Amino acid sequence: MLRNELEQQLNQLLKPEQIKDFCPNGLQIQGSNDIHKVITGVTASKALIDQAIAHNADALVVHHGFFWKNESYVIRGMKHDRIKALLENNINLFAYHLPLDIHPELGNNAQLAKLLGIETTGPLELGNPLSVAVQGQFAGEVSGEVLSARISETLNRQCLHIPPPSNKTIRTVAWCTGGGQGYIELAAEQGIDAFITGEASEQTTHVAHEMDIHFFAAGHHATERYGAKALAAHLAEHTDLSVEFIDINNPV
The missing domain is CATH 3.40.1390.30 (NIF3 (NGG1p interacting factor 3)-like)
Structure with missing residues (x-):
């Protein structure tokens, strides 16, 4: 080619x-x-x-x-x-x-949702189909502890979980892979139960506590390795190229 x-x-x-x-x-x-x-x-x-x-x-x-x-x-x-x-x-x-x-099938957000069993319902930024943060829901309610363990096991990376004081069960969720912690307030304002991303900032703890929303940070790299992996599989299937995904481990 x-x-x-x-x-x-x-x-x-x-x-x-x-x-x-x-x-x-x-x-x-x-x-x-x-x-x-x-x-x-x-x-x-x-x-x-x-x-x-x-x-x-x-x-x-x-x-x-x-x-x-x-x-x-x-x-x-x-x-x-x-x-x-x-x-x-x-x-x-x-x-x-x-x-x-943001790619609806191969993108990091779509791949993370698939891995964690989340049904995507639309963009987090309402009215913006190209929103880099999305929202969805689980088939049934899960506890924060169960979701934290699921994320850690699935991504093979210890997940940071900041529960709200209510420690409410989770049905609705928003997420943005990588450094998307700034979207937590928008998720909380929409009454979403939990927000998942890669990184955390100092103020994230206060937002989670004061706006009653679970927060999960699973690593910038760990949440974004699956888009490149899916892209490799797509190219291998639809071209005559030899394609390989290589993961260079990064604990951040």
């Missing part, structure tokens, strides 16, 4: 033009024009790039790429080493941030 053909397929699938993001989505670093082997992963770290090199990959497709808003334009140090390794080995770097969060 040619590079521009893969880029067109990824853009048609993930539709980056539909959402304003904090970084460029699509091809970020140009490499080989002919693509046979593709590696997907969460973050374009040096460790993942080294794995792409070891697997003789022609393209690397990630959720967290380069060139973030307010990031220095200077290419030196860590950024230099990453980009140099890609260029020297003629590896294309494709990155899709929010588009890979």
Whole structure:
């Protein structure tokens, strides 16, 4: 497959033009024009790039790429080493941030819901079909303790659970993978029982306590590894490319 053909397929699938993001989505670093082997992963770290090199990959497709808003334009140090390794080995770097969060089937939010047994009912930001936070419900009520154990076991990562004073049972839930803790207030204002994300902030505890909502933080990486994994499976099924998802463990 040619590079521009893969880029067109990824853009048609993930539709980056539909959402304003904090970084460029699509091809970020140009490499080989002919693509046979593709590696997907969460973050374009040096460790993942080294794995792409070891697997003789022609393209690397990630959720967290380069060139973030307010990031220095200077290419030196860590950024230099990453980009140099890609260029020297003629590896294309494709990155899709929010588009890979919100995709209704392959996205991080959709994949997390599938893993945890949540039925998605709509966007958390009402009236915004491209909301990066979504809401849904469980088939039956669960306790906070049971849900915390389910998240920890499913994601193989100890989940942080901040219960509200009422410690109410949970039927409705909202979630945003990664660093979505700022959406907890919107979830609480809508009377949702629990909010799940990857990270926590100092004020999150107070919001959970004062607005009577369960809060669960299961790790930025742990909640966002499944979009890249699903994307690899999709590419393997719908193209003649050799595609592999590689998970570089990250405890955060």
